[in-house]
Amino acid sequence: MQVNWREIPAARNSFAVLGAACEKTGWHLYPVARPAPDITCYSLNSINERLYRDEIADADCITIVGGPHATACWPEVAVYADYVVVGEGEYTLPRLLSEIEAGRDGHIPGVVTRDWYEPAKSSVRLDAYPAFSLVKGYVEISRGCPFACGYCQTPQIFGHCMRHRSIDEIARYANRYGQARFVTPNAFAYGSDGLHPRFDKIGHLLRKLDHEIFFGTFPSEVRPEFICEESLALITDYCTNTKLHFGAQSGSDAILSRLHRGHTIAEAIRAAELCLDTGITPIVDFIVGFPYETDEEQRETVAAIQEVARMGKIHVHRFIPLPGTPLAGTRARSLLSETEKVCGDLALGGKLTGSWNEPEIRFFRRYLK
Template structure:
């Protein structure tokens, strides 16, 4: 039985991770640009799902869909895909493929069909699976997030408890190539509970890496309250990157509290100042157009963006109500004309990237960087 992987730009690291997990059990995922026999697998986010829904429904082969959108909306996706992998796929996908080949799929925990779904009862232990094999990917060092930001799918898919790959396993794969890059919901939370940093463990990790290290950059950003003299010293001493990427998300404390972000606007601005003073360029995420954002809230965000732009760079995008999140089903509010003008001016001046109007830029341009 041939198993194919539908090439989707935003799912390249998922291909590396799941390709490695399948390879360990004897399955090779062949990259394809259209569905092919016998089985074709898809990883879908909430933007790409619109592009591939009809293709999957009309495919002349067995189709398997997973990813954040499929996890949040498994009933919807199961209406046009044969099987839906809900949540983590390292264990579930190879087990499903074995069932398909044997013609006896049955009820596999973590796999949804039109007939229903039984959830898994455990989480993936990262050390049990390689981060990549023949398809190079970033090394995922941590999974899960203790925070519950209203717009974010991460805790919905991976849980609120943080899990970490061991230093020996991270080193084993990171040192295979000339650069070490990582995936994490918060790189500065490595080795910790996600709330109280363990910089000693991060230093132990960085000391064991032998090539160029990029730590705290996309797709392994950090949180602003974890940026301090100690964490910045680790970056300047051990790492190659001269930028640090973190999320402020709003300049309004009222919005941040309602989102359950766990930090203030002042902390985010202070983090940018600390980076600048340490000779590191802060690259700071902001979201505009939250459904409960007042004009005053939006102006506070614009003011914070302007303040941060004096110290570094801004990455901005329009709010998207992602399924499976507390804000699913809401609608983005309109932007003030002054907000659009400031974003445009900062972009023209080379201080801002992203898009405050086009949702797809968030998922398709940035993932290719």
């Protein structure tokens, strides 16, 4: 039985992770540019799902769909896919493949069919699975997030309790290549409960790595309240990156409170100042157009964007109501003319990136070329 993996740019790291997990039980995932027999697996997010829905429905093979969108909207996905993997796939996907090969119905925890579903009974222990194998990926060092930001799918998929890969296992994979980059919702939360940093453990980790280290930058980030002299010293002492990526998200404390962000705009501004004082460029995320954002609250965000832009760079995008989040089903509000002007002027000056008018442009541009 041949098992294929549908190549999708946004799912490359999922391919690395799940391909490695499947190899442990003797399954090899073959990359394909279109569905092919016997089985084709997909990992979809809530932005690109519409591009592959018809392809999956019309596929002349067995289809298995997972990823953030499948986890949030499994009843919808089960209409056009043969099997839907809900949540983490390292244990579930290889087990499902064995069920299919044996001619059974695939009724196992964590899998949805058109007439059956039972949630998974446990979470994945990261050390039980390789970070990657034949397909190179980023090293995922942590999963889960104790916060409940209204727009974010992460805690809905991976839970509110943080789980960490051990230092030795991280070093085992990170030291295979000249650069070490990591996947984590908050790099400065490594080894902790996600609320109270353990910088001693981060220092221990960084000292175990042999090559260029990029920590707290793409494809991960940090939280602003975790940025302090001690955490920045870890970057300057051990890491190659001269930038640090973190989210402010709004310039309004009222909006941040409603989002359950767990920090204030003053903490985000202070984080940017500390980065600047240390010689690190802050790259700060903002979201505009929250559904309950007033004109004055949007103006507060614009003022914060302008202030931070004097110290570093801004990444801004229009609010997207992702399925499975507290703000699912809402709509982005319109932007003020001054918001569009400030973002446009800063973008022309090289201080701002993102898409603040049509949020899907930045996601679809790569697919529609």
